[in-house]
Amino acid sequence: MAKTARVTNIVIAGLGGQGVLKASDITADAAFRTGLDVKKSEIHGMSQRGGSVTSDIRFGECVLSPMVPAGAADYLVVVSPDEVENNRGRLRPGGVLIAPGLIDESKLASKRSLNVALLGVLSTYLDIPESEWLAALRSNLPEHLVEANLKAFAAGRLTRSL
């Protein structure tokens, strides 16, 4: 895979308990598996109690700060509809918003896998082979959740090929 000199900036946002941190772990791991430099950053702690949570992922040849600068996100993935407006300003002009409305939740085996379904959408924009995404999903989820999440991921990927 051709390595890009520039850094790709992703912000994942939602509420505590929605799997924002899990989604960012998976994304960072998928990028890591391609051999690129990766940094991922978020705030734990109080955010666990149902409050707003965001996580930043950056990857490229060389990543310095672990935090996506203001208005520099190439992709903004939002798991909770309420958090879209809060975070829209983090996108760069022309950046891509991946909002929960893109996924038909009624078609997901579990609403808990919305985070991973949105990663399926995100994956279609990124130069990371699908095999690395699948490996990252398997290694970051407990075994009994893998199957449902692989389906959710595939459903997310499908939204863009339709």
Next chain:
Amino acid sequence: MDPSNRLLLSGNEAVALAATQGSVALGTGYPGTPSTEILERFAALGGRAQWAPNEKVALEVGIGAAFGNARALVTMKHVGLNVAADPLFTAAYTGVQGALVIVSADDPGMSSSQNEQDNRRYAVAAGVPMLEPSDSQEAYEFTLLGIEISERWRIPVLLRMTTRVCHSKTVVRAPSSAPPPAPVPGYERDIPGRVMIPAYARPAHRRLREKLAQIAVWNEASGPNRRVEGSSGLGIITSGISYMHAREAAPEAAILKLGMTYPAPVETARAFASGVARCQVVEEGDPYLAETLLAAGVRVCGKPEMFRFGELNVDRVARLLAGDIAPEPAPRPGKPPQLCPGCPHRSVFQALRDLGCIVAGDIGCYTLGVLPPFEALDTCVCMGASIGVGLGLRHVLPPEQARRVVSVIGDSTFIHSGITGLVEMIYNPPPGGHLVLILDNGTTAMTGMQEHPGTGRTLDHHKTGKVVIEELARSLGIRRVHVMDPTLDPRAFARLAGECLDSGEPAVIVARRNCLLAAGRIKQYEKCDGEDG
């Protein structure tokens, strides 16, 4: 490089990995964001890790282990070092036989803390060398370097991390070659070196200053400090996570990146500053480096006062470098955290609100009782303060106000530093009595469900000795000690609290109900305990 040694780790995980590879014999600490995961990961990697009742005890246990010629790692959040400050200052005098690395995880911006104190000041005040990693790679390397320095100079070493270094995941290349083998534990008597009576402490202080002088020379010559070449127009002296922001904000600048910031490599900084037209210090928190260098006559510029507050990031560093002191954009309003639906603390705060209590609060999930819909918390200072602050209010307020004062403290926080508060309540009882409400949810919930002495399970959830809170309270001579599940009959709970408030006597209610998020796990552990026992 063996690709299998390439890992994506948080700073905390990297410290744990280094501790494992560096043959740390004992890891101890008290949970506190952002430090908690270090010991959990160390245990998962097979290390011997344990939670102490508080940071002071943890550090004392670590000192003992290091006196016994072992390598010890002690972890805590920044405010934990306040609790452990007493042993720290004198351990600097005694020094150690094995190795002692103390992790202080600071929280600039207060993502989950009551203050944003800058613990670099502790290295100076106590006189212990300090390393400041800027990413997980350095967290790994500096943990091993800390062990090396501690053993070489027989001195405790402070590994000062910050939230972004602790919790960011970055790539680590861990060498597969093993570090030097660990020393063999064994006791070597050294009475003048370890018994800090004044006659022995006076020479010990001089020995400490000699060690620091030697370490300063070493730091200038071969310390973990490096230069990034750049323009002669702008030079930046920085450390920790600020280095990453600075390189990104000013890619053209020459940078002196300091890894050991106490004793600071002043001459290295002086040489660097003299080679650039303008030398700016970029640091988070207090202007520690700027003050140190300016005091030594190094020509540097400190940052505008507004950058003392909160975390730095690329945008803020760009503004700092530009001297832009215009008011900064307010952070976006997110949804605040709250007590979980079904949290047992909810019925307690409802009762306290209905009773019109003046609530001296404490540190934990229940601090969220301050937010709507309850707004039933009046003070929150530090771990354990609810009891002392409540007693102080009871002593001075007019009787009709005094009788509404209640202290509210969680189980883990009570064990951490509430016990001496109960002793105070018995020893200096306010004339109208007092009520201490201990919210026992069976876990250290706020930091992510850690065990503590009141749960009777070890860090890795195995059965061990258990402190029974109500028995402890009774043993102190408190006659009114009640245990009640506040969720079963909230009205009965409110009635009991009301009676205790008016009783004129010291009283304790243990409001016991497992944390909703931990209840399933606790059942599982108890089941395993039953099978073990």
